Amino acid sequence: MNTSLSEYPSSSVNLIVNEQAHQLSVRDHWTLLDVLRDVLELTGSKRGCDRGECGSCTVLLDGVPVYSCQILALQSQGKTVITIEGLSQNGVMTALQQAFLDNDGGQCGYCTPGFVISSLALLRDNPNPTDKEICDALSGNICRCNAYGRIIESVRSASGRN
Amino acid sequence: MSTFRYYEPESVAEVVSALKDNVNSSVIGGGSDLLSEIKNGTTKPNVLLGLSRIDDLKRITATDTEVRIGSMVTINAVSSDPVIKRDYGALSEASAGLATPQIRNVGTLGGNLNQRPRCWYYRNPLIDCLKKGGTKCYALGGHTKYLCVTEGERCYIVHPSDTAVALSLFSAEIEIASAGDIRRIPIGSFFVSPSENILRETILGPDEFVTAVYLPSHAPESRHMSKYIKARERQSGDFALVSVGISLKVSSGTIQACNICFGGIAPTPYRSIQMEKYLVNRSVENLDVSYAAGLAISDPKPFPDNEYKVTLATNLVKKALSDLICDL
Numbered sequence: 001m002n003t004s005l006s007e008y009p010s011s012s013v014n015l016i017v018n019e020q021a022h023q024l025s026v027r028d029h030w031t032l033l034d035v036l037r038d039v040l041e042l043t044g045s046k047r048g049c050d051r052g053e054c055g056s057c058t059v060l061l062d063g064v065p066v067y068s069c070q071i072l073a074l075q076s077q078g079k080t081v082i083t084i085e086g087l088s089q090n091g092v093m094t095a096l097q098q099a100f101l102d103n104d105g106g107q108c109g110y111c112t113p114g115f116v117i118s119s120l121a122l123l124r125d126n127p128n129p130t131d132k133e134i135c136d137a138l139s140g141n142i143c144r145c146n147a148y149g150r151i152i153e154s155v156r157s158a159s160g161r162n
Numbered sequence: 163m164s165t166f167r168y169y170e171p172e173s174v175a176e177v178v179s180a181l182k183d184n185v186n187s188s189v190i191g192g193g194s195d196l197l198s199e200i201k202n203g204t205t206k207p208n209v210l211l212g213l214s215r216i217d218d219l220k221r222i223t224a225t226d227t228e229v230r231i232g233s234m235v236t237i238n239a240v241s242s243d244p245v246i247k248r249d250y251g252a253l254s255e256a257s258a259g260l261a262t263p264q265i266r267n268v269g270t271l272g273g274n275l276n277q278r279p280r281c282w283y284y285r286n287p288l289i290d291c292l293k294k295g296g297t298k299c300y301a302l303g304g305h306t307k308y309l310c311v312t313e314g315e316r317c318y319i320v321h322p323s324d325t326a327v328a329l330s331l332f333s334a335e336i337e338i339a340s341a342g343d344i345r346r347i348p349i350g351s352f353f354v355s356p357s358e359n360i361l362r363e364t365i366l367g368p369d370e371f372v373t374a375v376y377l378p379s380h381a382p383e384s385r386h387m388s389k390y391i392k393a394r395e396r397q398s399g400d401f402a403l404v405s406v407g408i409s410l411k412v413s414s415g416t417i418q419a420c421n422i423c424f425g426g427i428a429p430t431p432y433r434s435i436q437m438e439k440y441l442v443n444r445s446v447e448n449l450d451v452s453y454a455a456g457l458a459i460s461d462p463k464p465f466p467d468n469e470y471k472v473t474l475a476t477n478l479v480k481k482a483l484s485d486l487i488c489d490l
Contacts, residue, residue: 009167028168028210031197051198052265053399064238064267070197071268074168075190075212118263139398140262 013077017042018086026073033057033068036083044084044113048142055141058114059083065121065140084113087120096120096158105154107145114141119155127160163201170212174219174339174373177211182341182369184209189371191234191273194265199278203287204294219272219373222246229377233272233337237261240271240325250377252388252407256328259392262399272372275326275336275352276364279319279429280401281309292317292360306465308403311472313428314463317356320426321363322401326353327425328390329375330433331409337374340367346376353430363429386411386419387489391482393426393474402426404474408482412490417441427459427475436460437479446487455480 009028014021017040026035033050036042036059045068048056052070059068060082068081087094096119099105106112115138122129122137129137134155143151168190171177181187187209190196199205213219219234222243229245240246241257261269278284283291283300290296301309301318309318326349335346352364366372380386388409394400405425411418420441422434437457441449455476462472 008165011168027165029163029165029200031163050201052194055262055264058264061268065264066268067194067264070194070265072168072190072193072197072210072212075193075214136398137263140264 011074013073015073015076015078016080018081018083024073028072028074030073031069032059032061032066032071032073032076032081035073036068036081042083042085046110046113048110053142054111055114055118056111058117058141060117060121063121065118067140082117082120084116087116094120096123096155099158100151100154103150103154103157105147105151107143107147107150111141111143111145115143115151119158122155123159129155129159131156163197164203164206166200166207166210168210168212170215172215174216174344177213177216177371178339178341178369180209180211181371187211189213189272191270191276192236192265192268193273194261194269195273195277202285204278204285213272224379226379228379230337231271231375231377233275233372233374234270237266237269237271237274237325238263241266249380249385250328250332250388252331252390252409253325253328253377255390256324256392256405256407259390260324271325271375274323275329275372275375276366277322279363280322281317281319284319293319293356295361301465305467307467308401309465309468310429311427311462311464311468311475312432312459313355313430315355315357317360317429318465319356319363319429321353321428321430322425323431324390324392324402324405324425326431327405327423328388328407329377330423330431331386331388331407331421332377335376336372337376338366338370339373340370344373349375349431350433355429384411386421387486389482389486391478393478404471404478406475406478406482408479408486410483410486412446412487415445415447417444417446422458422479424458424475424479427471432459434458434460434479441483446490449487451480451483451487454483 046056048054050069052067057069062079188207190210219232223230237257247254310320334349336352386409390407392402392405402425407423409421420438424432458475
């Protein structure tokens with residue numbers, strides 16, 4: 001393979017985003033978040049810190065929560081991505097999303113998509129989490145409005161033990 | 163973010179030759195640390211080599227004599243592996259408690275060992291410190307709360323890796339690939355102090371990368387018990403203020419073997435040889451844990467705003483040792 005440097009390297013990447021297959025031409029240095037927001041115009045995943053610290057860009061990559069700002073689009077080659085836009089069906093929110101709404105689990109709302117995605121992975125693997133398990137699963141997401149109590153209540157109420 | 167070319171070689175040999183052919187190239191694991199560095203402008207690679215096509219780097223395999231963890235095994239896979247949990251508990255605990263769930267899902271063992279220091283003068287792209295080839299350490303006379311309390315020389319970083327501390331308890335070996343060669347070295351020789359090379363934290367040359375970590379297997383009767391404790395300001399996402407790993411082999415009430423290693427206090431994982439020596443051959447029955455813990459750091463030289471680390475190291479190791487003895 002020729003590894004010499006071209007001026008603006010770009011490559012092709014295949015992604016399945018919210019059950020839709022895409023073949024995209026991307027710059028090598030674009031992150032998965034860049035592609036989701038700027039190419040596919042799925043702006044539900046937020047760019048907060050852009051350093052893998054705040055969690056507002058969290059998506060499911062092959063089923064597990066990752067910071068989409070801190071992974072290259074090309075590292076996601078061939079993988080499935082679920083963003084917040086992939087949850088509701090025909091405009092009807094999932095029970096988890098409804099629980100965030102009912103419990104006022106979002107304040108300014110910027111972190112909410114990330115919290116919902118992390119909660120989705122938790123409840124899929126563990127439908128009846130303890131409060132500690134909820135806190136552990138959400139420990140990679142930061143809410144600067146400090147709505148943690150209501151976020152935890154939202155997940156608790158969406159779980160099987162509400 | 164500065165631009166670079168990304169591609170994924172099919173073999174270890176291809177990675178090594180690409181590293182050699184491309185000046186200023188780098189391997190990338192999960193990318194959690196490297197992409198931050200590139201975004202901050204503290205490193206500007208021209209070529210990034212993804213390792214995910216090389217299956218051999220993504221496996222944990224065990225034989226009668228050793229366990230091999232490929233460098234691309236995720237931190238989450240390390241923490242949840244049943245053999246690692248059973249035989250190398252401190253490594254499992256260190257992995258389970260580092261960073262955040264999202265980082266543990268993509269972060270790799272190789273990446274964790276090769277992450278760069280967190281010193282905020284080093285991380286600031288506007289500051290040209292000694293570690294970046296500059297002429298001055300800005301920590302001197304600056305903020306040193308998170309920096310080292312021993313073995314600093316011209317540069318006062320701490321190594322941020324939790325897994326490095328845990329691996330140091332188990333005679334781990336690091337496998338390194340370079341042109342035409344694969345070699346294994348003890349983990350104690352892998353990390354280098356600023357006094358040896360101020361620009362790098364490991365012995366890796368520009369054309370080399372880590373392919374695996376090996377841990378010796380032990381028969382059940384000679385296994386060590388171990389523990390890893392980490393003190394940090396927040397419950398998640400934080401690097402250690404101080405961390406300690408300890409492994410013990412006790413038989414008939416006497417400590418037969420003991421390894422103690424600290425994170426957060428020195429530029430490399432800090433083995434407390436003096437404390438280990440004190441503990442070996444002692445009876446656990448009348449052990450003076452406080453005295454032993456007082457030996458933790460042989461010659462501490464804290465800055466005025468990180469003296470707390472000396473107290474913290476002493477108290478953490480006291481807790482870790484007491485907990486292990488209570489579990490007997």
